[in-house]
Amino acid sequence: MCLIFRIILTAWLISSSSLSMALSIDSLRGVEKRKPNVIIIMSDDQGWGDLSMNGNPNLQTPHIDRIAKNGARFSHFYVSPVCSPTRAELLTGRYHPRAGVYSTSEGGERINLDETTMADVFKEAGYATAAFGKWHNGMQYPYHPNARGFDEFYGFCSGHWGNYFNSLLEHNGQIVQGNGFIIDDLTDKALEFIDNNQNDPFFLYLPYNTPHSPMQVPDKEWASFKDKSLIKLADARTGEEDVVFTRAALALCENIDWNVGRIQNQLKKLKLDRETIVIYLSDNGPNSSRWNGGMKGKKGSTDEGGVKSPFVIQWPGTISSGLEIDQVSGAVDLLPTLADLSGINYSIPKALDGISLKPLLVESNQKWPDRMLFSHWNGKVSVRKGRYVLDDNSKLFDLTTDPEQRVDITSQKPELTKALSMAVVDWKAEVLKDIAIDNRPFPVGHPDYKYTQLPARDAVAHGTIKRSNKYPNSSYFTNWTKNGDYISWNVDVLSEGDYAVAVYYVCPADEIGSTMQLSFEADKLDFKIAKANASGMINQQYDRVERMESYEKDFKPLKAGVIHLKKGAGELILRTTALSKTNALDFRMMMLTRESP
The missing domain is CATH 3.40.720.10 (Alkaline Phosphatase, subunit A)
Known part of the structure; x- marks a missing residue:
């Protein structure tokens, strides 16, 4: 019995020693910890x-x-x-x-x-x-x-x-x-x-x-x-x-x-x-x-x-x-x-x-670098360095003693003011040189993605059509009152194929019947606003102050059909071809879903 106990004890000690040695080796090597979530x-x-x-x-x-x-x-x-x-x-x-x-x-x-x-x-x-x-x-x-x-x-x-x-x-x-x-x-x-x-x-x-x-x-x-x-x-x-x-x-x-x-x-x-x-x-x-x-x-x-x-x-x-x-x-x-x-x-x-x-x-x-950090918008630039800020009017302020920027200390620190002013000139020359150049079209039909959303925000109105608000982001187009009036997007079709078209719209029952055409170069899709979607402004009861942006309607998708688009850059146009009453529709956005190839 004693012999069996000694055998078991010896095996346990060997196993325990091996485990300790393994843990020690892992500690020396540095077991990789799980990376933190962010x-x-x-x-x-x-x-x-x-x-x-x-x-x-x-x-x-x-x-x-x-x-x-x-x-x-x-x-x-x-x-x-x-x-x-x-x-x-x-x-x-x-x-x-x-x-x-x-x-x-x-x-x-x-x-x-x-x-x-x-x-x-x-x-x-x-x-x-x-x-x-x-x-x-x-x-x-x-x-x-x-x-x-x-x-x-x-x-x-x-x-x-x-x-x-x-x-x-x-x-x-x-x-x-x-x-x-x-x-x-x-x-x-x-x-x-x-x-x-x-x-x-x-x-x-x-x-x-x-x-x-x-x-x-x-x-x-x-x-x-x-x-x-x-x-x-x-x-x-x-x-x-x-x-x-x-x-x-x-x-x-x-x-x-x-x-x-x-x-x-x-x-x-x-x-x-x-x-x-x-x-x-x-x-x-x-x-x-x-x-x-x-x-x-x-x-x-x-x-x-x-x-x-x-x-x-x-x-x-x-x-x-x-x-x-x-x-x-x-x-x-x-x-x-x-x-x-x-x-x-x-x-x-x-x-x-x-x-x-x-x-x-x-x-x-x-040790921390004595760095400069620049802020920019609409051509205006300020720069911060340590406790100081040089504002867009080249006035210097000490943010430690004057965080409210009330006391201009430019005359007290002319060398620092000059150095920061020159830094702003250099920063503008380097960083802002290409800011006004933007020839990027809106891509349509990327081969790796099925959906392309084209909102009113990104379109240009022609004729009598009006944007619902001067702020484009959450706006829609209305006042489609003449045949031939249209909106257009500057696009680049990245994949040739068939695209299902859904138009998010509002049109009351007494205005339905207008005919629209979506076109890109020689490719065309004609469809009719045959189903009503009446909507006034929604959820206004939650607005606690009068808004400056466009109010929202309950825009629903109209399945317009399928258009075949060839690859290339050009204008994608949505046009009124036959006006039924006084306003063809209110247009919020268009979704193109690539069906083929």
């Missing part, structure tokens, strides 16, 4: 001051504030003055004019096809990738998010959106009906994606589209704000404050915060909170005159109020909680930073303007 949440038109952590007593944002408590908070983080440029800089790590983005609509929002995106980098590294929300960097494939590194996309590719309830959205190119309030809906999709990919690393980009106007607010949030007294109001330099607009914006910010809390709870429930980097920021300054820390400027301005963004990041166990970072940084830094934090080796043919912020986040006693 979640980027970005709001739309939310100012630095629209968070309780930055001192605004008019609202409470505990879930966003908690990211700062759990991780790091950047006090001088900068984005672009408007939407699509910030998105381009975040995704590419390069200043937006270099990436081909010079506008927010009608094709000028598109990232050039030779740019590498952050999603490309993470997908190449084996991550599951998804974007849910407002893309605003190109609609037609290969500008579409599915072509820019994202396996999954749910949301809309335009700029502002006209309806926030049961919205007309898309999922990987197909038009779908949203479910409920849009931010809640986008978050639902994000939670589902996290759940489905909990066992493998994922990269999730969640660009919300509020508090951008129109100011459509759910009843629950509005009930808390409609009669709320505001304690802090706008600085007079940004213009007169519309208090009702402010209430609506802050209500939307609280809705965002609630949804951020849902994501945090999901990570905790799945035990992914220590394996996930979470970032929160906004794409530009506030979209109205409201409290913003007394800073000069708002959305559209290159002054502090227009480009200073809240920026918080957490990665429990790696980034120390409560970390405050003062160094100048910006959206261009996110690609190199997140790749660096995730341990991804990447190669991008073009030089990045951003640098990795990892040393500031996880290292101590680090």
Whole structure:
């Protein structure tokens, strides 16, 4: 019996020793850990001051504030003055004019096809990738998010959106009906994606589209704000404050915060909170005159109020909680930073303007380059270096002692003013040299993608046809009152074949009967508006202030038939050929679905 026991004991000791040796060898070699998940949440038109952590007593944002408590908070983080440029800089790590983005609509929002995106980098590294929300960097494939590194996309590719309830959205190119309030809906999709990919690393980009106007607010949030007294109001330099607009914006910010809390709870429930980097920021300054820390400027301005963004990041166990970072940084830094934090080796043919912020986040006693960071929009440029900013009028301000930009110190520091002024001249000469040159047509029928969406936004009207609003993004065409009137798109058909045509339209019963023709060179499709789709403006009851954008109708698809398109560039034309009554239709968009080859 003793002999048997000694044999068993000896075998166990040998096995245990082997296991310890194996663990020791693995420790020496460095067992590869699972790469961290990454979640980027970005709001739309939310100012630095629209968070309780930055001192605004008019609202409470505990879930966003908690990211700062759990991780790091950047006090001088900068984005672009408007939407699509910030998105381009975040995704590419390069200043937006270099990436081909010079506008927010009608094709000028598109990232050039030779740019590498952050999603490309993470997908190449084996991550599951998804974007849910407002893309605003190109609609037609290969500008579409599915072509820019994202396996999954749910949301809309335009700029502002006209309806926030049961919205007309898309999922990987197909038009779908949203479910409920849009931010809640986008978050639902994000939670589902996290759940489905909990066992493998994922990269999730969640660009919300509020508090951008129109100011459509759910009843629950509005009930808390409609009669709320505001304690802090706008600085007079940004213009007169519309208090009702402010209430609506802050209500939307609280809705965002609630949804951020849902994501945090999901990570905790799945035990992914220590394996996930979470970032929160906004794409530009506030979209109205409201409290913003007394800073000069708002959305559209290159002054502090227009480009200073809240920026918080957490990665429990790696980034120390409560970390405050003062160094100048910006959206261009996110690609190199997140790749660096995730341990991804990447190669991008073009030089990045951003640098990795990892040393500031996880290292101590680090040296930091005395860099310059430029902000640009509509020909105006400001530059920040350390504690100083040179504004678009070549006035110098010390942001440490004067964050509100009230005291011009140009005469006190002439050498620094001159150096920064020369840097701006050089930057403009290098970065803006090609900004006005854009000959890119709208691609149709890419061989790798089935769907091509052509909205009213990207078309040009001819004759009596009118756009529903001067802001193109979520507009439609109406006033089709004469035979021969048409709209056109400058397109490049990339694949010859048959395309099913669906026209999203409104036409009341007493106006049906008009005949339309879709043509491209010699290829033509004639069809008739034979079925009524009557619709007035929808969901106006949720507008808490009068909007400046186009109101939305309930546009439905009319199956117009199939057109054969030959490969090549030219004008795609939708024309009225026989007018039945006074207005042929209201036109929102056209979907082309490639059927062959």
